[in-house]
Amino acid sequence: MSNDKDLRNFLFFLNEIKPLTSEDSLIGVLATSSKWEDVARSINNSRENDVFVQSIAKAHLYVHVPFCENSCAFCYCARRVLKQPLDIDAYITSLKNQMKFFSPVLKGMDTSTLCFGGGTPSILDESQLDTVLDALDKNFPVRERKILFEANPSSLSQAKLDVLVKRGLFRLSIGVQSLDEKIIKQVARFQTKKQVLWCVRSALKAGVPHVNADLIAGLPYQTVQGIKKDLKMLLDEGVNIVHVYPYCGKNLKALCAPSEEVLDFIKRRDAIIKTAIAILQKAGFKRKGLGSYALDSEGEEYQEELYTRMEAAVVGFGPLVMGQFPGSIFYRTRGLDSMSDFSGVDACPEDKTYVMSHFAAMAMITEGLKSQGFLKRFGMGVLDHCQEGLEYLKKQGLIACSKSVWKFTGPWEFERVREYVVLSRVLFKPDFLRRLRKRFISQYDPRCDYSKRQSWLEAYANNWLTTLYYRVGA
Numbered sequence: 001m002s003n004d005k006d007l008r009n010f011l012f013f014l015n016e017i018k019p020l021t022s023e024d025s026l027i028g029v030l031a032t033s034s035k036w037e038d039v040a041r042s043i044n045n046s047r048e049n050d051v052f053v054q055s056i057a058k059a060h061l062y063v064h065v066p067f068c069e070n071s072c073a074f075c076y077c078a079r080r081v082l083k084q085p086l087d088i089d090a091y092i093t094s095l096k097n098q099m100k101f102f103s104p105v106l107k108g109m110d111t112s113t114l115c116f117g118g119g120t121p122s123i124l125d126e127s128q129l130d131t132v133l134d135a136l137d138k139n140f141p142v143r144e145r146k147i148l149f150e151a152n153p154s155s156l157s158q159a160k161l162d163v164l165v166k167r168g169l170f171r172l173s174i175g176v177q178s179l180d181e182k183i184i185k186q187v188a189r190f191q192t193k194k195q196v197l198w199c200v201r202s203a204l205k206a207g208v209p210h211v212n213a214d215l216i217a218g219l220p221y222q223t224v225q226g227i228k229k230d231l232k233m234l235l236d237e238g239v240n241i242v243h244v245y246p247y248c249g250k251n252l253k254a255l256c257a258p259s260e261e262v263l264d265f266i267k268r269r270d271a272i273i274k275t276a277i278a279i280l281q282k283a284g285f286k287r288k289g290l291g292s293y294a295l296d297s298e299g300e301e302y303q304e305e306l307y308t309r310m311e312a313a314v315v316g317f318g319p320l321v322m323g324q325f326p327g328s329i330f331y332r333t334r335g336l337d338s339m340s341d342f343s344g345v346d347a348c349p350e351d352k353t354y355v356m357s358h359f360a361a362m363a364m365i366t367e368g369l370k371s372q373g374f375l376k377r378f379g380m381g382v383l384d385h386c387q388e389g390l391e392y393l394k395k396q397g398l399i400a401c402s403k404s405v406w407k408f409t410g411p412w413e414f415e416r417v418r419e420y421v422v423l424s425r426v427l428f429k430p431d432f433l434r435r436l437r438k439r440f441i442s443q444y445d446p447r448c449d450y451s452k453r454q455s456w457l458e459a460y461a462n463n464w465l466t467t468l469y470y471r472v473g474a
Helices: 004-017 026-030 036-049 086-105 126-139 158-167 181-185 193-205 224-237 262-282 303-309 352-365 371-378 382-395 414-439 456-462 464-471
Strands: 032-034 059-065 113-118 146-151 169-177 210-217 241-246 286-288 292-294 313-317 322-325 329-333 345-349 399-402 405-408
Touching (some): 026 414, 036 345, 059 126, 126 158, 158 193, 169 193, 169 241, 210 224, 210 262, 224 262, 352 382, 352 414, 382 399
Parallel strands (some): 059 313, 146 169, 169 210, 210 241
Antiparallel strands (some): 032 345, 313 322, 329 345
16 A cells, blocks of 8 residues: 555545454455365364464353344344244254364363353243253363353243253343333333343342343433433342443434434433443442443453453354454354355454454553563564554554553544544554455545545444443543
8 A cells, every 4th residue: 555545545445344343353354155174174273283372272152043033123133033943943953063063173172151142042942952052061061161141031931041050050141121111112122121020030049140131222212310210120139240232223313213313312322321331330330341340250251352352262153153263263154044054154364463463453442552461472572563553553643652551542532433443453464454455456446535434423323342442431
């Protein structure tokens, strides 16, 4: 790329066609059709020959259950409405086939942490849950398992809860969103406050160590007083983890209540999130990860942190899920349309250079990129790895270095959120950017000013990751 202006323009173009979020890695744009045998071979070779890869001792297992009873208006996850019960049987058969590929390559690793996400994992009945858990135990035997399970209050039952508790339920995440039934009906969510409270009380009665309530801020007609009321009731019931997610979508106007302007929606959502955070912090909750607040630091095993910090392998099972083995490979499964076969996979090599760059970018956004910590982790100084990129960001006024810690200069401002995420990609080094430019050469037009193609309001609303970092003043 010929100059600073061209580089900045291309980086903004990348942000437009492939936003950098924790669950949609930049390297995904370079993934190509592959075979599970190739994925397994890549991991095997890396574990045998690469010292950094050998340091990855933990593999976090993730099972994606794509089925839902209906499609909630706010959901952006890979899911489909369940059409017939037989679809679940075909899905479970495909899950077992996926597990067989990873069973040998993860041998000797800690696979004790297991997360069920969706979709709606609680749509599985107790027999189906047992079948999936039996398959996991057979392929990835552990002495004791920690199960993190997402549940819709309308589909969790005592029988399902009993199965999970018996098998090692560590955290139950309840999709509360709001306790106001009129509000959640506006976004095609159908559950009662009574069902939510039953889930909380039953989990605590069963001795589940960590009970989490997922809340969404900015829902139509939701108010600051409403979130106060919801949190008081949930905290009084004994919930010890709370996630607060901003209401997001591609069409800002569609998020607004009737007669509400976009800026009014942003301000209302902003006030609701700030109020929720203040209440939780006053109650002794501390921020853990992106949008979570917990009383006990042992209560969380973050999928998003494992993806972004490259500290563990993340092995995903099911349709349209991502997995990665840091320093080896990144993959995404296919096949949401056919539950009988989601054996297709797209994969891309994920070498140590990429891991270091991704780690550096995320560290600067959060606690700061510490030179000593980087050296200890990777055996290379951060300046040896990406000095040119750091100097470029410093020149742009986006980062500063104090006492060997590189950090975003702040304070966070709407306009700078997107720019920082965009420009942090210079840490991926010129050779990686050249590969991306080649990949998108037919779409990129240097004559177009891509920095003005997306308004700051749209960027702010659509990127929940940076939104949450902004909220906590990271």
